[in-house]
Amino acid sequence: MSSALMRKTQTPSHDGVTTAESENTRLPPRDRIIASAIDLFRQQGIKGVGVDAIAEAADSNKMTLYRHFGSKDDLICECLKKxxxxxxxxxxxxxxxxxxxxxxxxxxxxxxxxxxxxxxxxxxxxxxxxxxxxxxxxxxxxxxxxxxxxxxxxxxxxxxxxxxxxxxxxxxxxxxxxxxxxxxxxxxxxxxxxxxxxxxxxxxxxxxxxxx
Amino acid sequence: MSSALMRKTQTPSHDGVTTAESENTRLPPRDRIIASAIDLFRQQGIKGVGVDAIAEAADSNKMTLYRHFGSKDDLICECLKKxxxxxxxxxxxxxxxxxxxxxxxxxxxxxxxxxxxxxxxxxxxxxxxxxxxxxxxxxxxxxxxxxxxxxxxxxxxxxxxxxxxxxxxxxxxxxxxxxxxxxxxxxxxxxxxxxxxxxxxxxxxxxxxxxx
DNA sequence: ACCCCTAGTTACTGGACGGTAACATTCATG
DNA sequence: CATGAATGTTACCGTCCAGTAACTAGGGGT
Structure with missing residues (x-):
């Protein structure tokens, strides 16, 4: 629990320009959301995690989530496809x-x-x-x-x-x-x-x- | 609701001696609740069913459920023991x-x-x-x-x-x-x-x- | 400049959830 | 009949949930 919270705390592109290379390249929100959802579903179960938690873990927000996925069930399906x-x-x-x-x-x-x-x-x-x-x-x-x-x-x-x-x-x-x-x-x-x-x-x- | 009321109307030992056995003997609420919970958990998953639904399926109510089981987790454990x-x-x-x-x-x-x-x-x-x-x-x-x-x-x-x-x-x-x-x-x-x-x-x- | 698309923010809805309080009822016993 | 325990009933609390609305902030193109 605490470790997961700690890991998430990293301020993202705080200094802006240097992010050029490596895995630090920020993926688009849709991919971040799917990745975070897969992670959280695996840790806490599909019914054990809410959309708010997913959006937050993806360093995004609920509205963006719902712009990319029509519903939680939709997101679940996309995660399984991934x-x-x-x-x-x-x-x-x-x-x-x-x-x-x-x-x-x-x-x-x-x-x-x-x-x-x-x-x-x-x-x-x-x-x-x-x-x-x-x-x-x-x-x-x-x-x-x-x-x-x-x-x-x-x-x-x-x-x-x-x-x-x-x-x-x-x-x-x-x-x-x-x-x-x-x-x-x-x-x-x-x-x-x-x-x-x-x-x-x-x-x-x-x-x-x-x-x- | 009405069906629950109807079902409850049976007068128990009305003729005294013969009731020795028969499956019509209503089980005590605790057993009914566990049985209903096992059923519903199996049909809809543990996280997919709420305590209210369990109490209703057991022809009982939430308060009686909470008198017998301190929490939903408690009830889950008793179901698994059963x-x-x-x-x-x-x-x-x-x-x-x-x-x-x-x-x-x-x-x-x-x-x-x-x-x-x-x-x-x-x-x-x-x-x-x-x-x-x-x-x-x-x-x-x-x-x-x-x-x-x-x-x-x-x-x-x-x-x-x-x-x-x-x-x-x-x-x-x-x-x-x-x-x-x-x-x-x-x-x-x-x-x-x-x-x-x-x-x-x-x-x-x-x-x-x-x-x- | 302009527009437009994407993303982030905040606040909200309506419902279901787990859990509790206060009260009413049944019923087997003494 | 009286008592007291077990059960039922209703209403409620605070929280979380999925999902929505309105608005703001950037970032490219043309």
Whole structure:
């Protein structure tokens, strides 16, 4: 809490001209608002944070927020889209890191998920949003489902390219394990079963790999 | 309003002796409130429902609610305790259904989880609560962690009794799969990987079973 | 100069929220 | 019948929420 407040206190472009370079380049308000919203949603939950807090954290204000996003639900959807886009980027990075090595990309994805679980045990933003936004037909829900579907499609193709016998089944199993680890990191304490995510995935991959 | 009045009109022990049992016996307000709260929390999320709505759904009122529970957080904790207690009862039922068959109890637990996922795809109340109650040191969190821990302890003992080589590892993997299926039933659409929960668990059990 | 678009500021609305006070009612007991 | 505890009823408090209105301040273009 206090650290977050402290961090926000930095007076922005107080001396004006020098901001030329580096990450200090102030993003336009829309991007700042989305970034702050993703942050706060992750820290306090979607229903646990109000638009005023988001605007303030973005060093902006509520009116500007409402000029860019028609409603809080709108902003939520844009945040989820942004999160999905970042995921796509991670996949592209994995492809670059393991070229022509589909199973390496799959293992890289698992590795990345495991690291993230330990460095920031707050689960998957998309899945968490689905838990919080239970009102029927919430516009975010379709986004979440489609993102998960696209994600699994990619995994299936990688598994197939890797010569897995039943790529759909292995993908389902791996997704269950990873999603389970992400939720357990929130509900099962620091010593929970998420500690064994990689080992469980290895066992599952072995079970579906062609016998050596 | 009027329906509430109508419903309340039943004269209780009007004929004295016969009322021994029957489900028409109105539960005391405290139990009605907890039951209604669990229901509403599940339907609309913990942060999505107010105490007024809970009191009304319980055919009671806010003051009675606050006489029994010091705060909404208090009520949340009692609901989670009740949920944990019901889980314990499920385990006892499984023990009775599969006496001296530890792996049968484990499979029965998986079976029960799978059925529940399809009949009511709203995930695990405990895990969902952990997702929603992110404020640091929320009193519910410790309850959730302890319930999950006790649950896993039971699974480990069953796996060990079944002759599994590494009972802790198999338990971790099975819990990841089941928790993953529960969260995917909310976030991955009706055709999500939760459909393959049982198959994935079978593969995992096979991988950890002594070779036949 | 001019306009115009974007962004920031302040103040506000109406409603829902968690929680409380004061009072009225029921009802099983003595 | 009297008592007292548990329950119900109504009204209220202060706070927070999502969302809006009116106004001001800069910053480029033309």
């Amino acid at each position: 999160t999905s886009a970042r995921r796509e980027q991670i996949w592209r990075d994995l492809e670059a890191a393991h070229p022509n090595d589909p199973i390496g990309q799959v293992r890289g994805w698992i590795e990345e998920a495991a690291e993230r679980i330990f460095s920031d045990p707050r689960g998957c933003d998309l899945a968490n949003a689905a838990v919080e936004l239970r009102e029927a037909n919430h516009p975010a829900l379709q986004l979440i489902i489609e993102a998960k579907k696209a994600h699994m499609e990619r995994l299936i193709n990688l598994c197939r390219a890797a010569g897995i016998k039943q790529p759909e089944q292995l993908t389902d199993a791996l997704v269950l394990l990873v999603e389970g680890a992400r939720v357990c990191s929130q509900s099962a304490g620091i010593e929970g079963p998420q500690q064994q995510l990689k080992r469980a995935c290895d066992a599952m991959i072995a079970a579906y790999s062609p016998d050596s | 949920t944990s207690a019901r889980r314990e009862q499920i385990w006892r039922d499984l023990e009775a259904a599969h006496p001296n068959d530890p792996i049968g109890q484990v499979r029965g637990w998986i079976e029960e989880a799978a059925e529940r996922i399809f009949s009511d795809p709203r995930g695990c109340d405990l895990a969902n609560a952990a997702v929603e109650l992110r404020e640091a040191n929320h009193p519910a969190l410790q309850l959730i962690i302890e319930a999950k821990k006790a649950h896993m302890e039971r699974l480990i003992n069953l796996c060990r009794a079944a002759g599994i080589k590494q009972p802790e590892q198999l338990t971790d993997a099975l819990v990841l799969l089941v928790e993953g299926a529960r969260v995917c039933s909310q976030s991955a659409g009706i055709e999500g990987p939760q459909q393959q929960l049982k198959r994935a668990c079978d593969a995992m059990i096979a991988a950890y079973s002594p070779d036949s």
